[in-house]
Amino acid sequence: MVDKMLIKDKEIVVPGDKIASGMGFLPGRGTFRKNSDILAEKLGILNVDGNVMKIVSLSGVYLPKVNDRVIAKVIDVLMSGWRFDLNSAYSAVLSMKEATSEFIQKGADLTKYFQINDIVVCKITNVTSQKLIDVTMSGPGLRKLRGGRLIKVNTNKVPRIIGKEGSMVSMIKNATGCNIIVGQNGLVWIDGEPDKEVITVKAVKMVESEAHTAGLTDKVAAFLEKETGVKTAKVNKK
Amino acid sequence: MNNSLKQHLIKSLQKNIRYDGRKIDEFRDIKIETGVSHGAEGSARVKIGETEVLAGVKMAIEKPYPDTPEKGNLMVNAELLALSSPEFEPGPPGAKAIEIARVVDRGIRESKAIDFEKLCIEKGEKVWSVMIDVCTINDAGNLLDAAALAAITAIKNTKFPAVKDDVVDYKNKTAKGLPLSRWPITVTVYKIGDCFIVDPLSEEEDAYDARLIAAIADDNNVCAMQKGGVEPLSIEEIGKMLDIIQKIAPKLRKKL
Numbered sequence: 001m002v003d004k005m006l007i008k009d010k011e012i013v014v015p016g017d018k019i020a021s022g023m024g025f026l027p028g029r030g031t032f033r034k035n036s037d038i039l040a041e042k043l044g045i046l047n048v049d050g051n052v053m054k055i056v057s058l059s060g061v062y063l064p065k066v067n068d069r070v071i072a073k074v075i076d077v078l079m080s081g082w083r084f085d086l087n088s089a090y091s092a093v094l095s096m097k098e099a100t101s102e103f104i105q106k107g108a109d110l111t112k113y114f115q116i117n118d119i120v121v122c123k124i125t126n127v128t129s130q131k132l133i134d135v136t137m138s139g140p141g142l143r144k145l146r147g148g149r150l151i152k153v154n155t156n157k158v159p160r161i162i163g164k165e166g167s168m169v170s171m172i173k174n175a176t177g178c179n180i181i182v183g184q185n186g187l188v189w190i191d192g193e194p195d196k197e198v199i200t201v202k203a204v205k206m207v208e209s210e211a212h213t214a215g216l217t218d219k220v221a222a223f224l225e226k227e228t229g230v231k232t233a234k235v236n237k238k
Numbered sequence: 239m240n241n242s243l244k245q246h247l248i249k250s251l252q253k254n255i256r257y258d259g260r261k262i263d264e265f266r267d268i269k270i271e272t273g274v275s276h277g278a279e280g281s282a283r284v285k286i287g288e289t290e291v292l293a294g295v296k297m298a299i300e301k302p303y304p305d306t307p308e309k310g311n312l313m314v315n316a317e318l319l320a321l322s323s324p325e326f327e328p329g330p331p332g333a334k335a336i337e338i339a340r341v342v343d344r345g346i347r348e349s350k351a352i353d354f355e356k357l358c359i360e361k362g363e364k365v366w367s368v369m370i371d372v373c374t375i376n377d378a379g380n381l382l383d384a385a386a387l388a389a390i391t392a393i394k395n396t397k398f399p400a401v402k403d404d405v406v407d408y409k410n411k412t413a414k415g416l417p418l419s420r421w422p423i424t425v426t427v428y429k430i431g432d433c434f435i436v437d438p439l440s441e442e443e444d445a446y447d448a449r450l451i452a453a454i455a456d457d458n459n460v461c462a463m464q465k466g467g468v469e470p471l472s473i474e475e476i477g478k479m480l481d482i483i484q485k486i487a488p489k490l491r492k493k494l
Contacts, residue, residue, distance in 0.1 A: 117240035147246040149257060149441070194250035198259040 009048040012058075013040040019053050030055030062088040062155040062185040064127050069142075071150070071183030072135065074118045082114045084122065084135060087152070087185045092133035094122065099137050119145040119189065121181055141181075148179070148191030151201055153208045155186035160211040161204055168207060168217065175224035176200045199227045239444040247445055248431035257439055258287075263482055265437045268493050270387070272395040279411065280396025284388040286437060288378035290322075293388035294371050295396045299406055302358070302365040310357025311367040314343035316374075316385060323377035323440075338382055341424065341464055342372060342389045345453030348462040349422035352393065356417035364404075368393065368416065379439040382451060383490075386424030391494060394418065421494060422453040422461060423487045427479040429471070434479055436486055450479045454487035 003022030007013060017040040019031060027033045030041050031053045040046075044057040064070075064086060072084035072092065081095040096104050099113055114120065121142050126134040136142070153161065162169050162182055173180050178192030178200045190200050203220055210216055225231055239247075247257070254261055266287030275281035278294035285291075300311060316339040318326040331339070346352065357366040370392060372385045393416055400410040428438050428446040435442060448467035455461045460480060465471060471479070 115240070119240065119243065146242045149243065149246060191246070194253050194255040195259075197250070198255065198257070201257070202259075 005048075007046055009046060011046050012044070013046050013055060014043050015040055019046060024051055026052045028052040028054035030057060057156050059154060059156060062086065064088055064090060064092070064124055064131070064133050065184070066124055066127055068124045068184035070122060070124060070135075070185040071145070071181065071187035071189055072120055072122055072185075074114045074116050074120065077110050077114070077116065082110065084120070086133070087155075087183075087187050090131040090133055092122075092124065092135045094135050094137060098125070098135070101138070114144065119148075119150065121145060121183065121189075145181070145189055145191075148189050149197065151188050151190065151204065153186050153188055153204060155184070157208045157211040158182060158184055158186060160216070161188070161207050163217070168220065171217070171221060172200055172203045172224065175228050175230055176203070180204075196228070199224070202227070239441065244430075244445045247441065248433060251430060251433040251435060256435070257441055260437075262433060262435045263486065265486070265490070268387070268490070270391055270493055272391060277408075278392075279399055279408075280392045280394070280416075282388045282391035282395055283375075284384050284391065286380055286384045286387075288376055289380055289384050290375035291381065291384040291388045292373045292375055293385070293392040294373075295392045296369045296371070297396070297399055297406070298367045298369070299359065299364055299401070299404070300367040302362065306354075307362035308358045308365075309354035310352070310365045312343065312347060312352065312354070312370075313367065314339045314346070314370045314372070314389065316342065316372040318374050318377070318381075322374040326374075326377070334381075337466075338372065338385045341382060341451055341453075341462075342370070342386050344462045344464070345386055345422040345424045346370075346389065346393070349420050349453055349455045350461075351390070351418055351420045351422055353417040353419055366398075368396075377440065379441075379443050380426070380437045382426050383424055383437065386422070386453070387490065387493075390421055390423070394421070394494065420456050421491065422455055423490045423494075424451060424453045425483040425486050425490065426451045427482050429467070429469070429475065429479070434482055436482065450476060450483070452480060452483045454483060456491075458484050458487060460484075 003024035005020045007019050019038045021037045023036055025038050027038050031038050032041055038053050042057050044055040047054040047056050072086050074082050075085045076083035081093050084092045086092050122135040122137055123139050125136045176196040176199050178190050178196050181189040190197050269285040271283040274283045275294050279297045280295040282293050316335045318335045320326045320328045370389050396416045397411040398414045400407040427450050428435050429448045430446050447469035448471050451464045452460050453462040
């Protein structure tokens, strides 16, 4: 049997689409093998990497991955740690050891460190096959968030909001003077002056809704310049 | 919402800037469509920003209640569909759904919007029943005002079905509308910290201390009121809130 691609690279596929046939191809993220064919598992854009077929999804909920920096909410205080809501179907656990470098006495009140409804930035350290998730608070920039506000965005657009090496998010930061933290799980934390926050939210939503279009950076730069009156110095791209 | 996020929200409100850029006493855009359902005798779709609510009216001939033999019946039911918010679950109506239904019912009843005596066909035996169903399509805050607006628009849109030998023929509508005399407008004012706001977003609904719902009749007088939330309200505060409501209600009335 001859190996054959049935759908071109960068095209949109829907679940069940036959992408390629032949054992020469390998199924990657979002695809699976049926007999000798490779089929699409979800809606998205096909990405051909050598002989591996991958799908970059256009929508959907957040699935936790190791090393993702996420914004989480404390939903429970446990015997020896805290349970976090990750804006996902699965919750994570922060153990005492990963929470602080301080020594915590046996039977100490854990709410001294994190209380229910606190918002934190943390990093995922482990995801089991059963989707039990461990997170850590030790690392640069990982901390409890005070004040500010949270907005939800499509998790699949997060890379676009951050931009190449953080170019998009730093452009918005520079123009509005707001502090912005983008979690991989689709939560964005914004802290700044009230009027500037409104502009920031609009800019982030604009990136989210127009993520697929070309020349987005220029569009956002023009929008920010119009709204803030500050000429946005282009962030140098390497 | 935790306290530090709430304090941040209050700081923004004190500068008269809402999280979506509005002023504190400003409503989002309101869009009203009528006659959206063919099966109902009257229906309306109301959008306040991203919040969307459907209301439908069904009419039936029923026996009157024993204490009001000469008056028609009114029933309001609200359903918070699970598709409209991640917080809502399918199943029997919860406290929030019951509250919406009761507030809408009270606004219509106490403003004497419908002339119930004209709904009587045969005293003690046969009267028209008006049943209003409110369904939420999307909850982006302020379901209460949207539901009340949808309900009043739907009864305004209602036409009696044809009746043949005492049997209602739902396939044919007559040109006759409900005997309506007044139009209640329901506005809710929320108190967050020391700020009073109208038309809250979901975040603001999560953080409010107290709220006052009032139905306003055509002459801009209050005809029904309900207080909600955990914090108490002083007499001065209620006065201030009613001033805001009476200022907003005529603007909403123009949308009818």
